[in-house]
Amino acid sequence: MLERLEIESFVVLAEELHFGRTAERLRVSRARISQTIQRLERRVGAPLFERTSRQVRLTPLGEQLLADVEPGYRLISRGVRRAQATAKGIEGSFAVGYLGGAAGEFALAVIRRFARRHPGIDVRIHETQVKAMFDPLRDGEVELLITQLPVEEPDLVLGPVVLRVPRMLAVPANHPLARQDSVSVEDLARGQVFACTGHVPGYWQEHQAPSRTPEGRIVHRGRSAATLPETLAMVGAGHGISPVGADVAETSAPRGVTFVPFRDTGPVEYGLVWRRSGETERIRAFAAAAVEQSAADR
Template sequence: MDGAQVPERHELEAFLTLAEELHFGRTAERLRLSQARVSQTIRKLERRVGAPLFERTSRRVALTPLGARLRDDLRPLWEGVREAMARAQATARGVDGVLRVGFLGSGAGELTSAIMDTFTARHPGCEIVMRETHFADPLGPLRAGEVDMLITRLPVREPDLVVGPVVLSEPRVVAVPARHPFARRAAVSLEDLARDTVFGVTGPAPDYWWDFHVPRFTPGGRPIPRGQDVATFQELLALIAAGRGISPMAASVERYYARPDIAFVPLKDAPRTEVALVWRAAGVTARIRAFAQAARDAVTANGGPARF
């Protein structure tokens, strides 16, 4: 292309987004444009190129061979431009420095590294310091200023805190002693929990938060007995293994914390558990905004939150 034919920024963005989504509706939604505007932009780019970049039918959108080649040529250049702009903006806005991120359990699961890599590529002058938090006080370190933001389990319904992008969504299981009758079953229900004892929590975790993860009642209204209070996850696992009770938990626990004396049985009718970014509503910094944007972009590139 000569200088007069260099495409405009919005044309490149529309082309690369459509090349990824292969759907005009989703492309329009991501770009916050109308489908007609996206279609018009793509046609304008095709006129610049001099040939179709997409094959369109009533049922599908596909890249032409020329479109696929252009996508492959443009994508690294486009990412380079975005990262260069992000670095320049970081310098101007003060993103460089240290960002302290608290995480509960396995954090964002397999998406954690993608979020970190995206942020670090854009802001190499900002160091991320990770700190583990515990379910006895999942929000305390954030309120105390010990971390700048959290990767933590929902629900979080606090007026002084902001819930950002959801980064992980997964089903739940119930952890039981290896010799427990439930261990021989393919799945259990929330109603089954009333037949055993679960655990309370020691610490200032919000009641609504613990009650979501370890309910007090079954859907049918039967009380679920609560036994000993626990303060840490390892304490919880040790008590389950010792036969002191059972506990609902995220399905990923079986992957990251498997042990021979505990069985993990699918909890078939429990709502999914989600992980999101959370930060203080007051004092939002450029670092926090940049990390939240990196998380949103990583989720988008993944096709949605990580799923287990």
């Protein structure tokens, strides 16, 4: 009879096709996974995976075994997770907020991973806006937020960083910077940088576009914008410039806007945030799934 770890290691490795990620998911060492799979292959009498220095993939026999054992494994695992969820009180609905397209795509990937382990939880997502970035969290509209850093709020907990996106500068297409291959933080002093309206912390705005460059040049604040589409529309109209994530350049192509990469600044970072007084088992479980998804995306 097969041992539970043998079946679990086989199914998870068939899903991840990576020994390291499989070990992380099952919280054992990579060597333990390798030894377990080898033991299973000896029981079966033939290889179940093809292993090279570049990839891991199922053999035809491995695909056959997966088709036979996976439905039963999923059924048993789902039953155990439902029992654990009931015992821990993590069933029900769970609202997750996100800021920006990159965070939204990441949230959907995490939800798919989370749902496999916690089918009893109905996860809903809610897009937040810069003008009120923490309000849905504080108002109880969402329990957890995937948002741009930094976050320095005494009533909020900053969890792990889960996403990093290269930083770019959105400029009018006829601006001199649009003809460059890259820009510097010093170039922020060469235009009016949009300010954010609403309940935006000063430290957050300063991080996105400092009031002075590293060499001491003044960065002039231009018009205020409440949303990203509004910001890009005004950039296209020639009213200013704005730092954005590379995901904006990939998904938005407003007329009259050119995106130029920064060469001397770090990426836009996103992290998980929740209320200090509202941490639950649901949040901890979702955070664990987010960390795993972040590692898988690297």
